Amino acid sequence: MPIFDSTQAIQASFAKHNYIADDKLATALRLVMALQKPLLVEGPAGVGKTASAKVLADVLGTKLIRLQCYEGLDTSTALYEWNYPKQMLHIRLTENSGESLKDREAAIFSEEFLLRRPLLEAISQLDKPPVLLIDEIDRADEEFEAFLLELLGEFQVTIPELGTLKAKNRPYVILTSNRIRELSDALRRRCLYLWQAYPSFDKEVSIIQTHLPDINEQLARQIAGFMQHLRDMHFNKVPGVAESLDWAQALVSLHQGKLDMTIIEATLGTILKDQEDWDLFHSQQKTLEHVLQTYES
Ligand SMILES: Nc1ncnc2c1ncn2[C@@H]1O[C@H](COP(=O)(O)OP(=O)(O)OP(=O)(O)O)[C@@H](O)[C@H]1O
Ligand SMILES: [Mg+2]
Structure with missing residues (x-):
């Protein structure tokens, strides 16, 4: 191949x-x-x-x-399953065929009567x-x-x-x-x-760009960077690539060119899907704001 x-x-x-x-x-x-x-x-x-x-x-x-x-x-x-209705039909249709019951029974346990x-x-x-x-x-x-x-x-x-x-x-x-x-x-x-682990920063940027070719590069990098940080925060439900893509899609559809804490808060439900995780997120807000600035350029 x-x-x-x-x-x-x-x-x-x-x-x-x-x-x-x-x-x-x-x-x-x-x-x-x-x-x-x-x-x-x-x-x-x-x-x-x-x-x-x-x-x-x-x-x-x-x-x-x-x-x-x-x-x-x-x-x-x-x-597999045996095709029971087909087997019953076959038995009835061959009732007067002259074949012995044993042969008729053997016939219905052949590949033809299998549901794959x-x-x-x-x-x-x-x-x-x-x-x-x-x-x-x-x-x-x-x-x-x-x-x-x-x-x-x-x-x-x-x-x-x-x-x-x-x-x-x-x-x-x-x-x-x-x-x-x-x-x-x-x-x-x-x-x-x-x-298969969570992707590296560069790989996640590429994944976001391949799914959303029109996304602004800075936004893709901010999302990937932010996600890398979130994955170290011991959430109950750690967000995966699926969440990064949902989030990126949401931000693009809201015509958002870059991340800020207000839009993150408004779209948090696309990445964190657990009440305790939201509480943990809010308790770390200051640190997260700092993380965001790291990916500004
Ligand atoms: N390396 C990648 N390149 C492109 N897209 C990716 C990559 N990794 C994940 N995705 C996308 O992320 C999403 C989630 O992937 P997928 O459902 O295969 O994950 P999973 O590991 O099977 O998750 P789960 O354990 O919840 O079933 C899909 O939309 C998939 O296309
Ligand atoms: Mg899966």
Whole structure:
């Protein structure tokens, strides 16, 4: 795949899709291709974990298959279900066919009667390998995580009535986690690993500019600088890149060319989403005013 010949080429392709990929992410994605191993991306909320998988699919011009994890997620939602109405219909339609009941029953447990859910769909693609995004794996139960091991290690799944189904084309698998729960060593061993931290100041300026090309540069720098400082303030809900972008969008739509404490106060709800965090913010107002001046020019 030519675009994955170099880290720089990946970065350039991602930039065309409005995503700033640093060296670590670009290298990890090269290795996903080269080693055909899943990539586990961990990091705080709103740093671009989910978006990186979406952009990867766009860049490769392939399908994105997404499995959103949650507590109680089970195999019938994630892998497959039998198409019960279709099975019943088949049994009734073949009642007078002369076939034995045993044969008719065997027929309805074939691939034709499967409803493919994301994981099965991901290993059944014939043309191009898709990107399989297993999003927020830490929200799923440990049992579900254990169930994933076969897929992540061998790119196959076992269906009791059918046997083992192997991937026709190995999907590019990206798992994300916010570390709500510690993941097992067995899962980690089967994956490459990337810790995606909050962006550096320069990277965040670039992210803001790529999403909002018309933004005034001074405003982009002030937002990025201010956000860097806010992230050290021990808030309950530390604002991520998603909040920086919402804030930048809000300021641009209010025709604001630069930051001051009045406009920050008026738009605080786009970056801090917790009452205690607002109180902490207000208790530090003097320091924050000083921070703002640092990014004036
Ligand atoms: N490096 C980046 N380049 C461009 N946009 C970015 C980058 N990082 C984050 N974003 C943007 O920030 C927003 C949040 O990203 P995303 O939803 O992928 O975060 P996340 O890490 O999956 O968060 P969560 O843990 O809350 O699900 C998206 O709009 C995304 O496009
Ligand atoms: Mg996400």
